[in-house]
Amino acid sequence: MQNRSNDFIPAAQVAIHDADLQRAVSFGTNAGYTRRRAAMFAAGEAHGQALRRQAAAIRRNCLNRLPELLAEAEANMTANGIRVLWAIDAEEANRQVVEIARRHDARAVVKSKSMVTEEIGLNHALEAAGCVVLETDLGEYIVQLGGETPSHIVVPIVHKTRESIRDLLIDRLSMPPTDDAEEMARFVRETLRRDFLAADMGVSGGNFIIAETGSLCLVSNEGNARLVTSLPRVHVALVGIEKVVATVEDYATLTQVLPRSATGQAMTVYTHLINGPRRANEPDGPEHVYVILVDNGRSGIYATTYAEALACIRCGACLNGCPVYQVTGGHAYGWVYPGPIGAVVTPLLTGLENASPLPYASTLCGMCKEVCPVDIDLPRMLLDLRADLVAMGRSEAVWTVGMKAWAGGVGSPATYQLGGRMAALAGKVVIGSLPGPLKGWTVYRTPPRFAKKPFRRLWAERQSRREERDEQP
């Protein structure tokens, strides 16, 4: 997918003035935040925090052992009858899926929700090869109908109101007019059911791979992931290399922490373990199962101090909690992964120079770390990315000038005092906005008011009053 992250600021400005988006995103993120808290801490704060520590340790321990676990997972998946492929980048992954489609003469492709396929632009590659690709998650289906991209990792159309979804379904599919969400969902169910039954190939992502059993694990609520992985004769799963976990115990924790953090459910409606193609004695299920282990920049992240970002289980909790995401929605971030995790992984996966505003798309309030089920230190990484931008010479001139002025100002007591007095003076003159390059600060903010008397003078006066008192008998 094309990266437009460098347009973050103008895109965010458009989003901020979109009343429908504001209503939808604010409602959606609030609901997500509240439901997560209720589910995660259902048995009290201490128990919930213990589960977070457990999940955090599991993910980091598995990343420590990543090369060994990938080899073990490959061996066990192969023993289960799964064909395992490795893709170093998007181009190779797309080519492999197209080759599989050709080998099995598959034209009609149904997909369940997968962020990694968004990342590599799989739909375009399959369409270019003559396949018809249908997204089947309700949200993703609406995204595809509208020619949009998902704006949230878990709720792809969190930015859309019920009314706009209704209009799209009426316009594109001649849905009988209705304002009722249930009727809209039923209409899509019936439309897509025909496509499911006619599909040759199903494409899914993967939430986890268990190394010791060679199982591909998925979670879904709608049931589309079950249809995609059960009905067509071929199933292809694309999974990031970081998703492998060591044991079924690791899996049991993570597959239950994930829905608690994502939607506030103790368990998703369907929690799947796929151990290969249909066995000879089984009556249904796909005849061929492929797992493509996708790198696409992940091994590069693994080698850096940003390796922690690979612990992410894609629950979307940091999006719901983020005061920036709450007002901009996901599209402003310009690529596949929005919100705080997107602000970290987009520069890492696509190049910092292609996403330079994103490390600044944060108030550093720390909410993203606090809500993260695996305790990823996102604020630390956002700061480190800012430092990287400075080191690259990519920070904006106004910052460089400003920071130099600040450094000069605080460098000696004399200049510090002078600066304070100047600021107080300026505060008397400037009312609405700051002049010159400082104007950017005051477009959305009131300029700070400085005290009439600086603290230093107050302190000096207090001391002299005290001395006067002490001198009295």
Next chain:
Amino acid sequence: MSSRERILERLRQRERPFPEVAAPAVYRPMVEIADTSPAALRARFIGEAQKAACAVHEVASPEAAIDLILALVGREATLSAWDPAQIPLPGLASALELANVTLVGQDAGARVGLTGVDAALAATGSLVLMSGPGRYRAASLLPTVHIAVVAAGQIMADLESWLAAQKVTAPDLMRRFSNVVVVTGPSRTADIAMQLVMGMHGPRELHVVLLPSVEGP
């Protein structure tokens, strides 16, 4: 060099990124269940399954279970079902035949699906269904109504204990079959303005027919 070698090579070049972190010494279960007696697990399973929007029917006898199933099937001529031998209800096959209900496996037209389960999980009100001989995945997936028959002895504490049992009974027990699905309530979506809608792509209704415990009521 293949992509596999290149990826593994890159990963191996790096020291362990989190040297201070080890696997948890003890894995705490997601839900702490104080009382794991069969009666307590049964009560907890019923409560959680209802919270997940299942209709739970506690029946007094296998005969009552069959009557209930026939009532739910209603006037349907076909039933998408597991092989009756895979469902713990003696007399089910002949009762269905007597009622002129034809059993089909994967049939897009069937409104009702009937399955057994491998286990029921008290902590979350979930059902574990494995694929296998005579066990159609489609029966719990394509129809709008799914009926699952659960024997009292199949209720376990949670997903953690079911997975552990797979390891203990025989190494890799669960790998014998291609598919395990843990089902928690009927299919649903909240994609349209966060409003909960039941029955998205899977069943809209999930009826759990819970058999009496062998030890008596």
